[in-house]
Amino acid sequence: MGRRGDYKHFLPLQTRWADNDIYGHVNNVAYYGYFDTVVNEFLISQQVLDIHNGPVIGLVVETGCKYFAPLEFPQKLEGALRVAHIGNSSVRYELAIFKAGDDAPAAEGHFIHVYVDRDARKPVPLPQQFRKVLETILV
Template identity: 75%
Template sequence: MKTETARADYKHFLPLQTRWADNDIYGHVNNVVYYGLFDTIVNEYLIASGALDIHQGEIIGLVVETGCKYFAPLEFPQKLEGGLRVARIGNSSVTYELAIFKEREDAPAAEGRFTHVYVDRETRRPASLPAAFRTALEKLIV
């Protein structure tokens, strides 16, 4: 299968590792695991950049749309790298594009897309992205 992106198309990378429990009965990483990896990549970046306080922050992100295309199987044990970029920043929403790469490979094993709407922690109503959050995201925009 032809991928749509390559390693050079992503701005941030996170080393990852498959786990024993990730393999399914068919001997490869199950499709649901990819979404957990995508969530990990996005939230690691936001937390590390100081944009998101998952415990005390005024906003939280809710997933409103996801998608994934699979190109090559992964299995345990395997070292991976997760790539992240931002496709769109709205007033209260962000569309992230992600890829999972086998270590040192240029073509992704999978490409994903997440759209988060950021909402007030208490009211769950859409909230404008804070300046620090927007600044962190702008470093990843393509």
Template identity: 65%
Template sequence: MKKPVPAARAAYSHFLPITTRWMDNDVYGHVNNVVYYSYFDTVVNEYLIRAGVLGIEHGATIGLVVETYCSYFAPLVFPERIEAGLRVTRMGTSSVRYEVGLFKEGDDQPAAQGHFVHVYVDRVTRRPVSLPAALRTALEPLLVAAHADQLE
């Protein structure tokens, strides 16, 4: 497996400050790996809600996570503040690949980075649907070209 290359802070266009919590730490004294995925989910959904394109309770279209990945470069610990950087590297017909970098507050290199893919589906039938125009418009400012040296 090819070692991933960390993407610097400048590679991300949207940031969300996240305060670690006492319960995020594990018995080894650092944020547990599963918590990183909740940070990923938090920054993506925060962006979509603020952009007005995610109707949590009644929206006709919802995004289901079908793929996740994370590389860890340095530990995060409570009580650190982190900054979750967000970008989009692919918009398909019904799917979006979000990439997230988790940075210790003020650091240029991520402590972790990864991605997840949403497939957008009809809330009732759970069948894939084309990305709504409003969602595409909201995600365009985050869209960057993926590079071969970044996460696959």
């Protein structure tokens, strides 16, 4: 299990009423929504991903998550992001969800995205500016 200092980018998050399941904690599927939010917010805010008109889009080809502590509504969270590997057309994003202020994550996970031509859906090399931005959070 990692710690807060192992990550490079943070995004404040808030649990939603709909995130809770019948057992009174955030359901496992909600974590993937948090992960998607953190990755895409970073890429969009860095102006390397245009979700509406960009020629390159990322497709998820692998995911995973480990859960360490329950979360519930209402709770303030922080999503954390780092890049573990940059390939020719793929990226391994590693993520964590922290209760706001905690040093140990409630969950850690990963996404592997393959970047493809929007229309042809065939892998393409990562654009140079995209790669430069990813290198800022590479560990």
